[in-house]
Amino acid sequence: MSELLALHGGRRTVPEGFIKPWPHVTEADRRAVLAVLEAARIADQQRVQAEGLAREWADYVGVKHCIPVNSGTAALHMCVAGLGIGPGDEVIVPAFTFWASAAAVLHHNAIPVFVDIDPRTYCIDPALIEAAVTDRTRAVMPVHIHGMPADMDPILEIAARHGLAVIEDVAQAHGARYKGRLCGSMGDAAGYSTQATKTLSSGCQGGLFTTDDDEVHERAALLQYFGERVVPGRERQDQQYNAQGLGWMYRGDMLSQAFVRSQLKRLDENNALRAMNCRFLTDHLSDVPGIQTPFVPDECEHVYYNYVVGFDPAPLGLEVSPRALRERVQAALEAEGVPVGQWQRRSVPAQDVFQRRVGYGGGCPWVCRASEVTYNIEDYAHANAFLDAHCYVFDVNPPNGLELMGMYVEAFRKVMAGLDQLLD
Ligand SMILES: Cc1ncc(COP(=O)(O)O)c(C=O)c1O
Structure with missing residues (x-):
């Protein structure tokens, strides 16, 4: 039996009021x-x-x-x-x-x-x-x-x-x-x-x-x-x-x-502390089946404005879409007190401004020089797949530190072990 999730009345992992806001004002x-x-x-x-x-x-x-x-x-x-x-x-x-x-x-x-x-x-x-x-x-x-x-x-x-x-x-x-x-x-x-x-x-x-x-x-x-x-x-x-x-x-x-x-x-110091928090999350979440942690090429120093987590039902043997898995886990994590959520909901070319070409009026700027540029939503498969399958873990900023990151990890492990409580 998995531990009762906070979503269903179980103990909440991150206590109320524990997270410190950004920016930290000194x-x-x-x-x-x-x-x-x-x-x-x-x-x-x-x-x-x-x-x-x-x-x-x-x-x-x-x-x-x-x-x-x-x-x-x-x-x-x-x-x-x-x-x-x-x-x-x-x-x-x-x-x-x-x-x-x-x-x-x-x-x-x-x-x-x-x-x-x-x-x-x-x-x-x-x-x-x-x-x-x-x-x-x-x-x-x-x-x-x-x-x-x-x-x-x-x-x-x-x-x-x-x-x-x-x-x-x-x-x-x-x-x-x-x-x-x-x-x-x-x-x-x-x-x-x-x-x-x-x-x-x-x-x-x-x-x-x-x-x-x-x-x-x-x-x-x-x-x-x-x-x-x-x-x-x-x-x-x-x-x-x-x-x-x-x-x-x-x-x-x-x-x-x-x-x-x-x-x-304090930019460099804050970046280093945020990167330490995020590396801790990656170190402790990358072996959780169904979870994808950020890939960082060797030549890049990532400053983690956002920590992004992907969901893949395949290694779990689940017959749900990545989006369905993501939405249910996200709701359960929120109930555990982990500040997770979505950022963009659709790709940029899929937004009304491009689909309807609402610019300066009168068709501008597209009619200025008879533009042939098109905005087909399906042309951006990786952007669309990203939007379906990923969520953001917010509040990875200092002065929050490894104690809070440890709670995030605990909540992720608890929720992923309790998928039976989320999926029919
Ligand atoms: C990638 C990116 N570009 C541009 C902007 C625009 O910045 P501002 O909101 O300060 O106008 C943002 C703001 O969130 C952004 O995330």
Whole structure:
């Protein structure tokens, strides 16, 4: 007889209130934000914090330019625009990502072309990129999904051969490394999110744009502030009220920038602690029949923005779909107090915006240059299979540690041993 699952009234494995939230706010973080409020002239802090964060993040990544902005989506849009990508141009994006990666392309009237993912890493499959290149392709956007670096060398090689730019979506992978190189430092430009849940968190919303290229930086800087080039806090002195081109209002705010700067001091330490937690989960779950733990190639330093678990009924001899197994185990784990859940529910090309081609109206951007791009949901078999068979284990962040991870393992083992209580 298996132990009675919490779902059926048994003992809950993770006690209520045991999990500590992310981001962990320290006394140093509080002092950093308070210092902004207590400055002699608070308005000066716009420049102080924006310039401070720009310098510190550019130094961290090892690139020449950084512009702090108000979201990761804004940063990615600045990459697209900064690289001179325009109406009807095509940008290759993985079929599995948060749709903001593709939205950044649409924002500049360009057209996302989707490519399936590698079923082992869930990042774009480099082997499928070349078949998606047309004479309209201008860039490829690898997404370092869940904190796992995309396989950059073949991507850079294909891009170089076809004269394409590479935009890295690093929304989920601050500090992750591929063959020792930091994510965000390998392509032509990169966008990062500092939204609350991210590995580098503002506690609210924010983003960072980086590039090594002076021209790309200049174009992106104009786009970021109404089409003008103005140092934050120096509007009265600098602003000419003469837009040099279409611009947006993507500027970041000083309080969240002060918080991010303080969190940045602990980024590597927090990444190492999260990776330790996740490696513990892998070490203790990989031998559980029916469970698939993340695969990490030797050349990658994964920062585990999300810990992803797959479900496979085959080794259990069960005649249920991976999705049915996943849904039942997920419900039982939740009852045990393990914060598990879904993230994306469908691939990006399967979302209404692409199925119905709802852009700027009047068919734009697809009609701009009579685009022949198609969005067939079945073309992305690995993305679809991933969505069916995987769930996320949340709250693997520090200061949660191995005691909590041990409880997660106990709950997984209990639920997988009690499948007779879940399946008819
Ligand atoms: C892969 C990916 N790209 C882009 C974004 C957009 O970032 P933001 O929400 O800061 O606009 C996110 C945010 O969750 C993301 O996960």
